[in-house]
Amino acid sequence: MSRFDWLSEYLARLEDDHLIARHGDNRALAPAHRLELDAEDWGPAGRIAAAMGLRHAGVWADPLGPGPMESDTEIEGPAIRVQACLEQGGDYLILQTLVSQARPVLGSHTPAYPGVDRLERHAQDLTGVRFLRHPDERRWTRHQAWSADDYPLRADFPIEGRSAGRTPADVDYPFTRIQGSGVYEIPVGPVHAGIIEPGHFRFQAAGEDVLRLEERLGYVHRGIEKIAVGRDPQGLIRLAGRVSGDSTVAYAWAAAQAMERAAGCAPPPRATSLRALLAERERIANHLGDIGAICNDVGFAFAHVQCARLREQWQRRSAALFGHRLMMDTLVPGGVAYGLSETGFRELRLDHAALHKTIEPLFDVIDDHPSLDDRLIGTGILAQADARALGCTGYVGKASGLDFDVRRDSPYAPYDQVRVEVPEETAGDVAARVRVRMKEVRASLWMLDRLLDALPEGEIAVPFPRPEEGAMGLGLIEGWRGEILCFVRFAEEGRIARYFPRDPSWFTWPALERLIHGNIVPDFPVCNKSVNGSYAGVDL
């Protein structure tokens, strides 16, 4: 497929609707193409993109503050730049527009793209941009920690926050209720019985059948985007590694990639190979844990214990070689923090062979155990149309027939040198999501050996140059949950002005609300685990 064969059609359709799109400076957000729109064209541009079947990869608002503005704007006073990312065939397009902070109003993309519902509400809570014709007016990220007319990401909001006291409970959130005879409500969480993150689920059920599930997240909002402001690149990578602890490598890489693109810095080949090594290790560790946990949720403890054991050994090796069980803080701007010694190299080889030998019989059992099949097959089916409408990536999308993978479709170093096998299943049920994970474990193991085979010699890091003020970068990494997008804008002296990481879970959490339809209440835990959205990744 030739690069961007759909862009001209999109532009033509915009023109048909008399929407004016100006080409932006394409180097600034490479590899994405940039289109600037007028604020009033924002909503229609989204509608046209949806009609063309483009995938919406997220929207974020960037309060520019009182600093110097781009020249050709008639906005007075501080402005907010809103950007949205669209994708098809591995080509990314950034739409952007400016609104004044005094009257920040835009058309919503949610009517055309249900997946960006909460992203828009998040932007509204944090920056005050109002999205017109948004079907859901309720707050999302804002609980009670700040008032409704306060916008934490604006320049006038202090980084340390306003209230030092105890945050009141988020009690009056208006959940959608279903009335009817025999319909009852089950509140679950935010504190759960297992060692998992906090999130509230509100079920409307009749008997054991789930009529509706509504999620309420935001309990681990840490103000990531705000405390990123003013950090240096090294500090941002440390922060990025803590957005969602189980994806620490992917987030750190996404932030590093965004900053390196903004600064025009190319990490050495050995560094990118080592980053891929870390990222694939992370993928394997998390998939192993998930496969076991899914089996445990249907009472099949054998697989759980085996997977937990394998994952533990895997993580101990990570701790020995890379200093941390989850491989936190292994990336630095311009490279990686840890090299790989000769002994480490040999140990990894042996590990890979040993894991490969162990998982084959184990995966055989999990793949073809009648008692497990009975629970997993046909449970929690996510239709391909729903997955597409919401923009699901990662194993959730791949299990529903959407085999998008950044590593293959928009390759970044070193994946441009390695064959990336992308598993695809069409059933869309829990079993399919388990099978995708098993295939990804196998593919990543294979890839780890190829990475070691072709591990380039040389430096593991280069000095990171100071980026210019206003430099922007886009990071796009295939984390273990799917595509992680990361936007970075620099202020003066190489400090961060805006950091926005978009977790794939923004789109898979709504998918969970859809796939639970027609299932029974006791099957929810296994459905939830098979999707395994990140709470921290969307609470920010």
Add this chain to the structure above:
Amino acid sequence: MADILTPSAWLLALLQALLFPALAPLLVGWVRKVKARLQNRRGASVFQPYRELRKLLFKEARVAHTASPLFRAAPSVVFVATWLAAATVPLLTIDLPTAVVADIIVLVGLLALARVFLALAGMDVGTAFGGMGASREMMISALAEPAMLMAVFTLAMTAHSTNLGSVIAHHLGDAFVLRPSYLFAFAGLTLVALAETGRIPVDNPTTHLELTMVHEAMVLEYSGRHLALMELAAQIKLLLYGVLVANIFFPWGIATDPTPVSLAIGFGAILLKLALLGAALAVAETVLAKMRLFRVPAFLNLALLLSLLGLLSHVILEVGA
């Protein structure tokens, strides 16, 4: 039968009744240990359930503000009813006065009483989980009870008595004839036992997922000594079913006279039988996943069908043969 209603026999019955709560945690510990070994884990000591009970007994019991007096009374009722039911089951000897005054139907009734209070307690506080657990428990027991009674009636028809002691004695005196009706009743009662004691594949006693729980959901709001009683009652119930299956279908070794030697043999025999049964349960729980909730009726229908077949095969094959 009146001759066994002597003070020494009552003393023996008391001893047996005390053995139930004393041994019940050990059986649970044993099952957990075997499961752990089957999963390549070392597992906790077999005495861990005793430690957990002691820990709970010394902890403060917290009660929800919305709880009624029933909530506080339920643990005692459930425990006492289960214990009384256990006391009617011959553990060491068949000469049991309690088995004379209370037959199998009373046993089923006592267990039903315990269950009713358990379900009421589950709903009492008003949390969604407790109500869900209670409704599921009732669905399961409504199907399990007929199957259990049917299996029990098969045995009773063979022995012409609903007294457990007589049933076992009749089986012992049967010269070990392999009766098809017993095989069917054994299969049926085993399935019922799995369902009634909340084991995989019907319920998962080790789960932390409230939405999937049956038994655990009803006791979620309990803490401290209340929880200890509920837990001990559940453990006694497991032991009760274990002893029932072991002594009715494999009665060899049980004491037929109250001499110390035969009692000691009876004790050793039941320990061995329970160890084997516990290991079998652990194997089954390791190789099976929990089934979907709405498959449980099919599972219990199978139990009912097996018990019914037992009854039929008794009537057709064994009566008058």
